[in-house]
Amino acid sequence: MDIGGLTSQQQEILLVSRIPRLLSILIAGMSMSVIGFIMQQLSRNKFVSPTTAGTMDSARLGILAALILFPTASMLMKVSIAFVFALAGTFLFMKILDRIKFKDTIFIPLVGLMFGNIVGSLTTFIAYRFDMIQSIGSWLQGDFSMIVKGRYELLYLSIPALILAYFYANRFTIAGMGKDFASNLGLQYKQIVNIGLVIVAFVSSIVLLTVGSLPFLGLIIPNIVSIYQGDHLQKNLLHTALLGALFVLVCDILGRVLIFPYEISIGLTVGVLGSGIFLFLLLRRNAYAS
Amino acid sequence: MVEVKHVSKTYGSKKVIENLSVDIQPGKITSFIGSNGAGKSTLLSMLSRLISKDEGQVLLHGRDIHSIKPNDLAKELSILKQSNHIDLRIQVRDLISFGRFPYSQGRLTKEDWVEINKAIHYMELEEIQERYIDELSGGQLQRAYIAMIIAQDTDYVMLDEPLNNLDMKHSVQIMKSLRKMVEEMGKTAVIVIHDINFASCYSDRIVALKHGEIVREGPTEEMINSEMLKEVYDMDIPVQLINGERICLHFK
């Protein structure tokens, strides 16, 4: 096989490293952004995302549990366990949210972050006890440099979940208008919320296990899209997915050229760049509104 | 026909609705009146399956509303609550199109669009249909919600204080469209309303509540008189016949 006159070594790099890396960037960027949007609609709060609702931390605890209980488990097995934990954690957060009387936009994600931190400390404590801080550490921050052929294919599993999300998009938006609105339109509110949470937990666990966490991505991208196109999820899904993929791609390239030949991890670039853009858009929107 | 049979609702130790029965007559506008906290909204929410009841039954065409599939019920009976907090930024047109969800599950057909455009026209929302709902005035938003309910095209329409936030012109417009829907399309409307004169001029029947019980009910012309008003509101309110309408002079 001869691709554009590359040497066989270059071909190998392309197939084993470059293409997997690109694909995983695109899929992870898409997935995290879309599930962020779903979470914001279901929780009716613009600042709730897998990072700010304990989803990621719970998934991480799940990975640790898998590593301790089933040291030889396959990736699929690890994902399943992480998924169960992520689902339980997110569910718990939604229950807490139900109980909170003070539904301030900023307060709720703070509660989510605290909840995430509690789960996180539990993870650290257990990892410390079992001398596994090192292994769990590699799942703390997103990193695409470890992505090679054979280590990212699991990400493909999130594509059917995203397709399912597309079919449920209108239901999520209606649920986002509140329980009574949803009942009036004949929807079973709880069922819709649960389906949404399953999608969120599933995709989060897969991304966490393959590339690690991409903090705040699921918060930044949906908010940007919402500012210029509103919150109609079905209309926005494609935009959100594409913008998310593009954003992670740009962050990855920046991370690789800024301190070449070293690399800044994607988690850091996404966090810094994203929060900057987010702040800018937020201020601009306020200026426009007043 | 909707029949309410011996329903009760308790919050904590407070009986909000107590052993209440009422029949909603089809093809008419029924108004629920009563002072704040009388239980009007609670009753309307139980009528429309939004909240559960502790005792009793609500029957639609003889069937318990909780035994009807939610999606089928959504094509028969719609409800708009007294206050609605939606934080989503969606366009007026999209909001109204969600009224068609029970029929098309989100894949809107030509027919759906006909209904949506009709509802937009009914509520005179043509000029603001592309606007986002978080940029509307209270009254515009209320009209957008009502348009969604109209697009839902159900035989039974329940509105909790539909004139919330509306100016005189639009209040009259909404009451007129309700009458039109009842007379021309044979729909049944149940509304909670505080403006006694709107109730008097536009409804066929009035149900008066006090402390979670029905104190009186009947055809509007038999209901609107000083004696009933005294009983329901503890106020002495003269009623005068003006242009054939019973008008309550309750401002002084």
Ligand SMILES: Nc1ncnc2c1ncn2[C@@H]1O[C@H](COP(=O)(O)OP(=O)(O)OP(=O)(O)O)[C@@H](O)[C@H]1O
């Ligand atoms: N969720 C709830 N929890 C506790 N008490 C409630 C709840 N909802 C209503 N109540 C109480 O039930 C009573 C009836 O309330 P409801 O909302 O039905 O009154 P209403 O007739 O609609 O009044 P208004 O004209 O002010 O809208 C009130 O005393 C209210 O405080």
Ligand SMILES: [Mg+2]
């Ligand atoms: Mg009320």
